[in-house]
Amino acid sequence: MSVILCTAGYDHTIRFWEALSGICSRTIQHPDSQVNRLCISPDKRYLAAAGHHTVKLYDIKSTNPNPLLTFEGHTGNITGVAFHCEGKWMVTSSEDGTVKIWETRSGTIQRSYNHGSPVNDVVIHPNQGEIISCDRGGSVRVWDLAENNCSHQLIPEEDVSVSSVTVASDGSLLCAANNAGNVFVWALIQTFERTQLLPVTHFSAHKEYITRILLSPDVKKLATCSADHTAKIWEVADVDPTVPTPLPVSSINTLPSSPNNNGNNPNPFINGNGIIHHGSSDSNFNAIANTNLPDAPKPYPLEATLQGHQRWVWDCAFSADSAYLVTACSDHYARLWELHSQQVIRQYNGHHRGAVCVALNDYSEAR
Template sequence: MPAPASAKAANRHDMSVILVTGSYDHEIRFWEAWSGICSRTIARTGEVGQVNRLAISPDKRLLAAAIHKKVHVYETGSPSSDPLVTFDGHTMNITSVAFHSEGKWLVTGSEDGNIKIWDLRSSTLHRTYDNSAPVNDVCIHPNQSELISCDQSGSIKQWDLSDNICSHELTPAGDVPIRSVSLASDGSCLVAGNNKGQCYVWKVNDEHSGLPRFQAVTRFLAHNKYLTRCLLSPDARYLATCSADTTIKIWSISSNYDFKQEKVLIGHQRWVWDCAFSADSAYLVTASSDHTARLWEMSSGETVRQYNGHHKAAVCCALHDGAS
């Protein structure tokens, strides 16, 4: 992200940094990252269900918002509150959404136990995988040909998009629900966090290496309360964990996958639900039940901006400040 003093930060039409939050108040808000001004609001008045998850397309052109059972896809540069396309097919809350690296499709996971792939070029449902348990999170492998999901039954599954099968399954803590999964940007490391605040780490080996695909390397207690999100930084040097204990913890990662608590980010007054790193891993955005979002500077662990405007819990956020 640009330096706080940058004159560009004051330009409302500068789309180099896209920061978005979603809330139980049914509103999606776009923010000027450094001024803290809300530059655009999409109000889903009268619509059933809150905004659950947000994702920005790699080219910054689209915002996907998981709202109850539907996904609305908006143009980030348009002032319109009407979605470009709506994907409707899940029968329960959608809990996760992620874009393909070239923006060709997006994937969703839902409490209805299904994972769906939606074709953005034809605006149709492309494929459905039956996970057989409520899905809590889904991420796309950097190779774009595999998905990693986690669910309420305590399972982590790898889905092979070429063979259309679940090729691997992990159950690190029996039936304890896994809340969140995160893959390193090079696909070498997988981290998962569960309802009891425990984090599990696997080294991900190449399919042709002759080694197990997932090799358990460590586990640690990240929080003493409910863990809501775990997220590896783009440079894979840090892990951020969010929790019901109102804190965000930053863990440094050594070359041998040793996780050391480096900072505790304190400032939110209630549950912290979601987080997003800047492209250079120097900043972190968080969303909380205290109705606010915060921008944190990783080096100091301090809040550099607070975003006020939501009237209920802010439960999701998305940040894209990389090259489009």
């Protein structure tokens, strides 16, 4: 199968589609719960379906409707799932407040990191040495797998749930979106000792809840999906990350202290990762907060607003060439958009309830 496209949602089914014809070629029943997220392994062999408490791993090429393996260990809805580049391990996030790393052959938990708040999303840095997750408490955390700890904690807006994160395929950018409809962008600077995060820009993208944010494979586009019934495409503009931008003070990095494995620290103002919160008594706080900053950073230019969805747009996936986007919507449909014309060129009809997740792999060969 050169193109693998699948969708799932609240009707307890996973559907495989012929991308060009729009025909549903296979349906897998998922009776235990709705499906929250889907992920195709880089070698196109497996599909991971994240549900209420479990992740089920299916053989894409087999006609067997039963999962090869079931990953058990979370106690809440699983909200994110991603594969290691060679499929050796898998990472998940959950409303139970944890991020877990699994050995994919045995289904055993290798590590578990605690957010202390329901976790909404997780992605793997392309260096395969860091994972990035976000939570309902309003934080974005970077977990260093070599050091086995939380190396950074960012708080874009105090007490606003961060709904989704995405990292550039070349490791250059980290983007996060929150429930207030805002987007935040950081440059990821690789140094000899550690990754540094420098604010690039932030802007209001939607007036309502952003459900998903995703950078295109060529890192030239940024997609956002929203409860406002639209998906939007933004141009990833070149911004000098060394020029400071007036992000909220609570997202500014200082020199890190030593966190424990969960990234926790009893100090209520400065956490173990050196991120200053509002109200900090730290002597450097006022100096950092009052640095002469330029005018508000320019948002990424809006390229397109994809209209035609009838309800919440929950998820999206770019094609390998970044020219197309598939969206999944509560109106039961998934849609294939040609981004140049901003037109729907295929609609996938078959779900009887909301389609909330989509996975697409159309790379010419396994990565």
